[in-house]
Amino acid sequence: xxxxxxxxxxxxxxxxxxxxxxxxxxxxxxxxxxxxxxxxxxxxxxxxxxxxxxxxxxxxxxxxxxxxxxxxxxxxxxxxxxxxxxxxxxxxxxxxxxxxxxxxxxxxxxxxxxxxxxxxxxxxxxxxxxxxxxxxxxxxxxxxxxxxxxxxxxxxxxxxxxxxxxxxxxxxxxxxxxxxxxxxxxxxxxxxxxxxxxxxxxxxxxxxxxxxxxxxxxxxxxxxxxxxxxxxxxxxxxxxxxxxxxxxxxxxxxxxxxxx
Amino acid sequence: xxxxxxxxxxxxxxxxxxxxxxxxxxxxxxxxxxxxxxxxxxxxxxxxxxxxxxxxxxxxxxxxxxxxxxxxxxxxxxxxxxxxxxxxxxxxxxxxxxxxxxxxxxxxxxxxxxxxxxxxxxxxxxxxxxxxxxxxxxxxxxxxxxxxxxxxxxxxxxxxxxxxxxxxxxxxxxxxxxxxxxxxxxxxxxxxxxxxxxxxxxxxxxxxxxxxxxxxxxxxxxxxxxxxxxxxxxxxxxxxxxxxxxxxxxxxxxxxxxxxxxxxxxxxxxxxxxxxxx
Numbered sequence: 001x002x003x004x005x006x007x008x009x010x011x012x013x014x015x016x017x018x019x020x021x022x023x024x025x026x027x028x029x030x031x032x033x034x035x036x037x038x039x040x041x042x043x044x045x046x047x048x049x050x051x052x053x054x055x056x057x058x059x060x061x062x063x064x065x066x067x068x069x070x071x072x073x074x075x076x077x078x079x080x081x082x083x084x085x086x087x088x089x090x091x092x093x094x095x096x097x098x099x100x101x102x103x104x105x106x107x108x109x110x111x112x113x114x115x116x117x118x119x120x121x122x123x124x125x126x127x128x129x130x131x132x133x134x135x136x137x138x139x140x141x142x143x144x145x146x147x148x149x150x151x152x153x154x155x156x157x158x159x160x161x162x163x164x165x166x167x168x169x170x171x172x173x174x175x176x177x178x179x180x181x182x183x184x185x186x187x188x189x190x191x192x193x194x195x196x197x198x199x200x201x202x203x204x205x206x207x208x209x210x211x212x213x214x215x216x217x218x219x220x221x222x223x224x225x226x227x228x229x230x231x232x233x234x235x236x237x238x239x240x241x242x243x244x245x246x247x248x249x250x251x252x253x254x255x256x257x258x259x260x
Numbered sequence: 261x262x263x264x265x266x267x268x269x270x271x272x273x274x275x276x277x278x279x280x281x282x283x284x285x286x287x288x289x290x291x292x293x294x295x296x297x298x299x300x301x302x303x304x305x306x307x308x309x310x311x312x313x314x315x316x317x318x319x320x321x322x323x324x325x326x327x328x329x330x331x332x333x334x335x336x337x338x339x340x341x342x343x344x345x346x347x348x349x350x351x352x353x354x355x356x357x358x359x360x361x362x363x364x365x366x367x368x369x370x371x372x373x374x375x376x377x378x379x380x381x382x383x384x385x386x387x388x389x390x391x392x393x394x395x396x397x398x399x400x401x402x403x404x405x406x407x408x409x410x411x412x413x414x415x416x417x418x419x420x421x422x423x424x425x426x427x428x429x430x431x432x433x434x435x436x437x438x439x440x441x442x443x444x445x446x447x448x449x450x451x452x453x454x455x456x457x458x459x460x461x462x463x464x465x466x467x468x469x470x471x472x473x474x475x476x477x478x479x480x481x482x483x484x485x486x487x488x489x490x491x492x493x494x495x496x497x498x499x500x501x502x503x504x505x506x507x508x509x510x511x512x513x514x515x516x517x518x519x520x521x522x523x524x525x526x527x528x529x530x531x532x533x534x535x536x537x538x
Contacts, residue, residue: 064278067271075275077521078283084516085286086470088488089509092495093289096502099301103288106304138282147532196383199472203492217383217473224387225477237388241380248379 026235036236038211039219042126043195046215050130051190055183058138062145063175076146080139090136091200095119098128119204122212129200129213137193141186148182149175181254188251192244216240286513288312293507296320300503321507329482330508333490336479340402340486341468344409348464349457351410356419357445361431371420378413383473390477404478405486409468415460418530422456423449458523459530469516487512 030036065076082090097103098118105115118128152175160170198217201207207214207222220240224233292300294314325331359371389408390399398404426449434444450457475486485493491508494501520527 061278064271064275067275069268069271069275072275075279078279080520081283081517082286084466084520085509085513086472086488086516088472088492089512092491092505092509093285095495096292096506097285097288101301101304103285103304135282135285143528143531147528192381196381198383199492202476203495220387221473224391230391234388237385240384244381244384248376251379252376 026231027239030232030235030239035211035214036219039214039216042212042214043216046126046130046197047191047194050133050194051187053130054134054137054141054190055187057134058141058186059145059179059183061138061142062149063171065142066146066149076142079142082135083137083140085136087136087199088203090132091203094128094132094135094200095204120209122209125205125209125213129197129205132200133194133197137190141190144186145179145182148179152178185251185254188247188254192247192251195240195244195247284312289506289513290314290510293321293503293510294318295503297501297503300506321501321503322511324501324504325507325511328494328504329485329490330487330494330504332483333485333487334511336484337469337487340405340475341465343402343406344468345461345464347406348410348412348415349461352412352415352419352460352464353445353450353457356416356423357449359416360420360423361441374413374416378411378417382408382467386473386477390474393478399478400480400484401478402484405475405484406468408474409464409471412460412464412467415463418460418463419453419456422453426452455526455529458526462519462523462527463530465519466516469512 061079065072065079069075085093099105100115100117104118108115117124119125156174156178157170160174165173196217197215198221201213201215201218202221205213207218216236217240220233220236223229223236291312291314292303295303296318297320355374359367359374386408393399393404398407430448430452431444434448435441439447471486472488472492475489479485479489487508491505491512494505494508
């Protein structure tokens, strides 16, 4: 079958990844390399903060925009639309908006806050990239959570209201527990995406200032295409693949449980 | 659920403010793309209402784009995305049909394998795969750009789930009337499957339209650059014309937006098939 050809393609590339490493030298180098340590640290911090934040915000939007509100379709579309914007364009839009004289600083000044350096500061660059990624992802994940909300039977709420449960009580006793599965699905899918963030780093910061935005995908790219050290780059790909495989395995299990 | 009047107004206000805040940057891009060159900056320092209303704007940035590398990139992007949809569906439809209607040994394993492989995000293996494509002499070619996007496990999954929902009686009746498996697929199943075909087609289109890393590695010469690469290159020129970049950004965003607007139902239905309702 044709898909099998395509799959073998992908597997070939994997075996390519593992045949080129010629011993464990590349891994030893990688594990002892302070640069790689900092890359891992930056990637982990980025993921640990960004992904839960995306889940929380998109759930909040889903909860808000599944209420009975006039023109709710319009509000949903406005939140979803950024998800249709290609990643590169998200990057370019936000790099313009986060300029010293860009939109964000203009709004900050208008409400009486000091302008911020954003992408040019080692303290704020990673945060700025996080904003871009979150903005481009929110609406997409919101759709999943809304779909999850629709699966919660209305009768549960009616029963709870008869028992006198208030809005918060219903949120924490019914909605959130029943949203656990869609939310964990979003968290995992989102994590896979965030591990692969590349375009903003390559176009805007080149990993700087001071290595503060050197995420793992960009580091692989520099190792292979800039430094030309294919072996170390491939070893890094394998490390990334192992991390992602663990995440994907969890995701797969979640979906399997879903079917039962 | 009943709502009091004040709660209703509060909810409406919260929904309006937060969703407009999310949308605002995009609107600002649209308005700023009507300001020639870098002149949009004067409306954000200090902030003026003209930053959000395109009074006195013109289309010079769009005209400028037409003469640059971006126009060629856009043409390439359309070509590559179109090929991806057509060829991708030509692969996904038979595969999904086989997985849905043929009983063969190991079907479950093959299906699980398709799903598992499709969950490995393509970008993660793009860099090693690109050196493989180099060995095969596929770099800087249209086949090199299109090929990896064709095997879309999610498209197969969406189509298979839809095919499974088509009543068995229909396909049985077709076979009694002497239609072969292929003719049944072509004459009976596909005409019924428009929503799933549109959903899968959208997935294929978006996967190609939003790609950056792979076209960056493979479409190296200016003649084969895709629009996102051409646009990103504009931003690294010595003198950056941000007005043109914003105009290009708007063009690249508005195309998938319009498509999603038209096919929102089918697309979101497909999304929820892949995500939650296995």
